[in-house]
Amino acid sequence: MFSAPQTDEPLTLRERLRDLRATLSLVWHASPAHSATYVLTSLAGSALPAANLYVGKLLLDEVARAAQGTVTYRALLTLLAVQVSLVVLGNLISTVQNAAQQLLGDSLQHAVSRRILGKASTLSVEAFENADTYDRLQQAWREVGSRPLGVATQLVTLAGAVVTLGSVGALLTTLGPWVLPLVILASVPAVIVSNRFGVEGYRMLRRQTHDARVQNYLGSLLTSDTLVKEVRLFGFEGYLMDRWRAYYLGFRTQLVTLVRRRSAWGFAAGLLSALLIGLASALILRRAASGQISVGDFSVFVLGITQVQGTVSSLLNGFSAIYQNLLYMRNLFAFLELPTRDLDAGETWQGRIESIEFRDVSFRYPLTDRDVLRDVNFTVRRGEALALVGENGAGKTTIVKLLTLLFAPTGGQILLNGQDAARFSPRSVQREMSIIFQDFGQYQMSARDNVALAEVGRLDDIGGVQDATRQAGAAFIESLPQGLETPLGRLFQGGRQLSGGQWQRLALARLYFRDASVLVFDEPTAALDARAEFDTIQALREQTHDRITLLISHRFSTVRLADQIIVLSGGEIVEAGSHDALLALHGRYATLYDLQARGYS
């Protein structure tokens, strides 16, 4: 039922480096000042552990010598002062570093979100109907807050770890050449295990993306305010819960397998590491027993082990974290690199649209193998109303998508005033069109916004909004507590919920608000009562005398008002003509009309 999730091909080193460069450039451009502060404070902070170890060692050795009476109190105090200064410096550095990281993270999240939203707003309607693109968009959007900053901080941590390891390692090397290699070796197994399972965990999540989206959707059905009535009445909560849980159980099985394997390997790695540290300690103690190292030296060894282990692990984990974050970034870049349809490409359409002609138009949705429209021919001129009728799935809405240039035909031509529509920029043509879709938007904004969104350049045109609401029979809006400024919908506090019919009238007002030469009504009266339908159609007739009107409706009382009626079946035109001519044909239209007329009587 659902398409397969994205495949995860491994990245080549070149691709990874390219993505790394692109990520760093993204981070840097998000906030150069905070990036620089973060890098400098991180590197400075990385040198502090070695300095602390060294001063601690000096202090311990001096204390030991003091026991023999060769050191003054003053000398000890001086060392203490140095140690305290290091602590204060460390605090200062980490305070600045944290602040810089937080602000950088915020700027970065904003910058990446803007790019994702910017991209999403240039993607074609087609792209949104593709499950793969939609998965990518969702994933990019979900992880925008953590991943890009993750790459940057991990990279800086990596550089810092090199500084720490170099400086602490130099101190440890003074205790014997084998100390550092043994301690480093002891840190490696645990890190390898954690890296390997980190990548596996990421792959698991990625494989689950698609199913997780389905699971989320099922959950959203149970928590939706608009669907609760239907869900309660039909009582399919249990079914939804079962399906939701089935997905969870699938994920759970995969997680259990992963956790079991990771735990077993983790335990083995810990054991190996303890053995190696034990060996290093025994060797140091042998030197201590023969009086070759001081108390201070021993403290460097004991504290140094923890430092080196922590650093090696953050070094190796850093690589794997960067790798994982880069997998995400690839996903983000792949989304940002998706081809977009430049809605402004082509000649700019000027003036009114006087005629629209479909010439042998065929259409097939991307990634499908069936033409949903075949050889569709019709012409409609200014002042005429064309109605499309046909059973569900006949292709009516698809014709609207083509006519409004949301999609391009896969065969044939659409001519506007006799010129090929493909020559013109879709946006410039769309400016001459206004539409009410079957699934029109119910924007959880003010009533005024709901109308004026049709032409955002005229958001303040209160008179225009009032005219449009009156034409659409939506004048009830003005009697709401805050008039046109009343917030609508129940998503946000203080919002006023409207009925289905009221929302539809508002959508009609939106259609009228735009001064367009083509008006498209896709099931405009579905949610309206008979009286409202009559008023709407009256208004429509007044409104449309000098425009092109396209009307999709299952109500013949509406359809019969059109000058030309096209009957579609299975993507083809089977009958066309005026209401009277089609009745006289005694064909499919006449049959459907009779059927509905009988239903009404």
Ligand SMILES: Nc1ncnc2c1ncn2[C@@H]1O[C@H](COP(=O)(O)OP(=O)(O)OP(=O)(O)O)[C@@H](O)[C@H]1O
């Ligand atoms: N995005 C899509 N991808 C693939 N096929 C689609 C898509 N949208 C619609 N279709 C298919 O195209 C055909 C025509 O659909 P269309 O929405 O144009 O029908 P319609 O006549 O408007 O139906 P209704 O009266 O139910 O609104 C249907 O078979 C439908 O399954």
